[in-house]
Every structure is written in C-alpha cells, then in structure tokens.
Amino acid sequence: MGKLFGTDGVRGIANEELTSDLAFKLARAGAAVLGSGVKRPKFVLGTDTRLSSDMLESAMVAGLCSAGSDAVLVGVVPTPAVAYLIRHLGADGGIVISASHNPAQYNGIKFFDRRGYKLDDHLEEAVEKIVLEGADGLSCTGVNLGRKINETKGVRYYADFLKGTVSGNFEGMRVAVDCANGAAFKVAPLVLEELGAEVSVINDCPDGLNINVECGSTHPEGLASLVKEKGLDLGLAFDGDADRLIAVDHRGEIIDGDYIMAVCAQRLKAQGKLSKDTVAATVMSNLGLHRALEKIGCRVEETKVGDKYVLQRMMEKGYSLGGEQSGHVIFLDLNTTGDGLLTALQLLETIKYFGKSLSELCSTMQKYPQVLVNARVRSTDKEAYRRDPVICAEIERIQDQLKGSGRVLIRPSGTEPLVRIMLEGQDTGQLRQYAENLAKLIETRLS
DSSP, rough: OOOSEEEEEOOOOOOOOHHHOOOOOOHHHHHHHHHOOSHHHHHHHEEETTTHHHHHHHHOOOOHHHHOOOEEEEEEOOOHHHHHHHHHOOOOOEEEEOTSSSSEEEEEEEEOOOOOOOTTTHHHHHHHHHHHOOOOOOOOOGGGGEEEEEEETTHHHHHHHHHTTSSOOOOOOOEEEEEETTTTTTTHHHHHTTOOOOOEEESSOOSSOOOOTTTTOOOTTTOOOHHHHTTTEEEEEEEESSSOOEEEETOEEEHHHHHHHHHHHHHHHHHOSSSGGGEEEEESSOOHHHHHHHHTOOOOEEEOOSSHHHHHHHHHHOOEEEEOSSSSSSTTTTTTSSOOOOOHHHHHHHHHHHHOOHHHHTTTTTOOOOEEEEOOOOTTTTTTGGHHHHHHHHHHHHHHHTSOEEEEEEEHHHHHHHHEEESSSOOOOHHHHHHHHHHHHHHHHHH
C-alpha cells in the first residue's frame, strides 16, 4: 500500500496525523471513486465513541457535501452495521470513523463500497492517489451540493437484521457483555436482551476517552472475573468498533477467534452450511485449528495477515466462514465483513444447537503454544532472509526438529524494519530458544 492506507484504512493520532483537512480530502476522494457515474451519490457515515469522531465526522460531511454527495449520518454504530446499512438504505458506499481497538487518541477512516465490502487495494490506491495529487475532478456549487441526512433508526435496523440471523431465542442463557466503552454499547445489550438472554453488561458508559481502556476484546480479564463471580454461562467482549469478538467460558478461560471458528465450523458442517468444508484463516491462526478441523473432515486455507485478505480469499473461492485469531470472524452468508455481535449470536446459536457448554465445545481443539520474536533488519530489504542460505538452512533444521508437530513462520513487518518470527509447537521453552537463536542469526546477517 501507499502512504495513507494501512491494512485497515487510514489511521493516526487525531488532529496530528489524521487531521480535519485530511478527512475532508479523503471524503471527496472517496466520493469521486465510489460515486463515479452516479448523479447524487449517497454515503452512510458511522462513528465509534472517540472524542475526535465529532471533529472528523464534521470534516467528512463537509467533504462529501462539497463533492455533491449526500451524507447519511447513523451516529455511533459498529463498523459492520455500516456495511449492512449501506445495503439496507441503498447507498453508494459507506465510511466508518474508528481506530478499532487502538487507544482514544487515535482515530481512523475506512471505506466500504456499495455492496458493503471493504475496498480492495486497487480502490484504496485510487482514493489515495486523488488525495496526494489533489485532483478529484469534482466541481459542485449551489444547488448541486450534497446534504446531511440524520438517520435515527440505524441501530434499530441493524438490531433487527442481527436478530434475523438466528433461529429462536436464547432464553435461559446467562451472558456477560463487555462493550469496551465503544460502538456496541447500545446495540449489543439491546439485541441479546430482545433475544431472551439474561445479560450483565460492563464498560457501556463511553465518555470519549475511555474506549478500549483496560477493557474489551484486548483486555478480557475483567469480563472473565465477572463471569466467574456471577456464575454465568459465558462472556462476550467486543473491541472499540465491535468488528471482533473474544469470548470467555464459564471458567474464565479466554476463547479467541481460532476457537470460535473451530466451534462454529462444527455446527455449520453438521447443518451442511460450511461451504466446501473449508475455513479461511491467516497464517497466524493456531495449528490447533487445523488439527481440529481435520478431525471433522474439514480444512483450513491460509491467507496473508489481515481480515481483508481473508475476505478476498472467501470471495474468490466461495467459502462461507473465515477469520483471524484476534476475533475478526466473517460469516459471509450473513454479512460482508467481520462482525463481533453477529459472531456472538452465531456462537450462542452453536451452544444452543449442541446443548453443550462453551468449554465442552472448545475441548475439541487443542491449542499449540506460540512464541513470537522480532528481529531488527535493514529496512531496505526485509525479504533478504529468503535468499540467505545460512538462514534458510537454520529454518529447515528447526522444522526438522519439530518433526511435523510444529512450524516456523517468518514474515516482514509492514510498518517497521523488523522480521517477525513465530514458532509453534508443543514445548514452549524449546520454541523460545529456537526463536531467539533464529532472531540473533537474522540480525547478525541482515543488520
């Protein structure tokens, strides 16, 4: 990618790296690319709960309207709600103002096309080129300007959509929910309670600054304590924009995206709904996921790191389930992007379907220990390790030592002069020794 877009939109410290001026230009560029050929394009615009979201929303409304596009404001909603509302409202695209799981001083901007999909690299590059070159080709004045439209029913529309993705209700289930003081603080309790669950909610009082602070999917420890203290069935933790889910079983054990995919795949397979008996997952997903799916006659197809790459593979191959260890899970038959609350409902549906606890369902997957180490290298060629015979020989030696019960994964950082080393196997101590020695070798030969 170029200078602006990362793996998930444009992000930076609000009013330092991500300024109102940049947001204005991004909105105009997005209108030019996504609204091309449309007389008066319409874009859905949603935010999370960050203090800076008001400033950036105003700038993007100005940018869209100045480009002759209507801005449909749906307020604070999860990222996947915008993906759905684009389709529901017949819009030409959508924009989410959120930095996901990052601290409150950061914010971000990500675009969706008229189908509700995140932009591929080609379209992001087109938007970026317009911003950097300052030539969007749009000239709108007077009666040709766009307007701001306040859509007050966005949360209700999204809630009704989510409720329609499951059968029956969840009466009798006792569930804890951590909203991360983020975008799910209204809709998550609403949906779960309307489906009959008994809900205990924490971190549902956003103040603009407390989003993701020691809570949510990146800090589920408080949720785990609540589940154990109250004797609840399970807990559900969302991140700031609620596109990912991390769960907690009744014992307080953390259930990440790999476990969630393994569990939900069992039900989809049993119902004949797991397309091609395959789950798309990134190279960072645990080897245990591969083994668990093999046991039920399914397989994992690996992709590059990033939920956008998982989605691309799913669309290319026609897969219905995919995701990341971090909790981005995509049910492509139901929504066009990772959706934390949708994933939570599918997980509850699976528990109900099998009549087993989350802990019992997760016992079918044995997680392999993973060790992650970084090696600092010259930024000019982070791929040089692939061509170094000494490094390649050492990687092969480690693979032989793991004897088919582990693996070595090396990938260059997309943002820093680092090579990231991940070893997976059965002996954590041995893995760490191998990883640290390999990192030293890479640094010695490539620094």
